[in-house]
Amino acid sequence: MVSYLCEVMGVSRSGFYNYFNEISAQNRANHDEADEVVKAIILKAYHFRGRKKGARQIKMTLQNQYDITYNLKRIRRIMKKYEIVCPIRKANPYRRMAKATKEHRTCKNELQRNFKQGVAGKVLLTDITYLTYRNGKRAYLSTIKDAETNEILAYEVSSSLQLDIVLNTLKKLRKHTHLTKDAFIHSDQGFHYTNPQFQALVKKMGLGQSMSRRGNCWDNAPQESFFGHFKDETNIKDCETLEEVKQEIKSYMTYYNHYRGQWNLKKLPPVKYRQQLQQVA
Secondary structure, three states, rough: OHHHHHHHOOOHHHHHHHHOHHHHHHHHHHHHHHHHHHHHHHHHHOOHHHOOOOOOHHHHHHHHOOOOOOOHHHHHHHHOOOOOOOOOOOOOOOOOOOOOOOOOOOOOOOHHHHHHHHOOOOOOEEEEEEEEEEEHHEEEEEEEEEEEOOEEEEEEOOOOOHHHHHHHHHHHHHHOOOOOOOOEEHHHHHHHHHHHHHHHHHHHHEEEEOOOOOOOHHHHHHHHHHHHHHHHHHHHHHHOOOOHHHHHHHHHHHHHHHHOEEEHHHOEOOOHHOOOOOOOO
8 A cells, every 4th residue: 555655645655754764854843943943044134123024025024124135036935834925916907197288288298108317316206006095085195206215205195196196296396406416207108297397397496397108108117116115014004094094104105115025135225225325436
């Protein structure tokens, strides 16, 4: 019977008996004990600052916050073994605003997907996403992101999609003094960004303006990517009020800009990466 089962399972008789000997059993026990230690360390990174993380984010958090280096293969093996589930990105169902009226003007695509131009404060990406919280209530988040460092430079949270959401976001950008003289802001062709008031404020602030081609999300992909990570890693759906939503977003923005390492930024958080760029310059 043993020979038959070994043949069915594709293992040798010696391998079968070796699995159950005392030395092999002890080795497995030691291995499991070592994995439990690693599991505890990985969970510490997984829960760092209360934000959900996948394997790569765990690796960077361990390295940046605890000076511990594990390779991705090991982290993924432990996560799989102990069912430490990383967040799964869901498709963004955000729908664009109604078509602009004739008084609205689109702008040329000056960016042409050249997101990384080697200098902080030049390419600024902006967009709006919606957030659903307790009992189906809805809020909206407008952000401006530095394409070079991935830092969120300004944001505004609102219960409505009125024009003020983008105007207030733009005004908050003024506190940043590291913007270049040829800085420009890139967006889609949504109602807010073609609005004459928004365009006038952009011009007044000395910024250029660029727009994606209609219906082409790849022209502003890094901004869309941020919203994806944001929705994966926050707990907006558990918020009871708009004020709680704002507090959760404020907490996340601090975490994202100052603590959340990014694989393509030399595994550094955006602010530290910007500071490094400025030192080199």
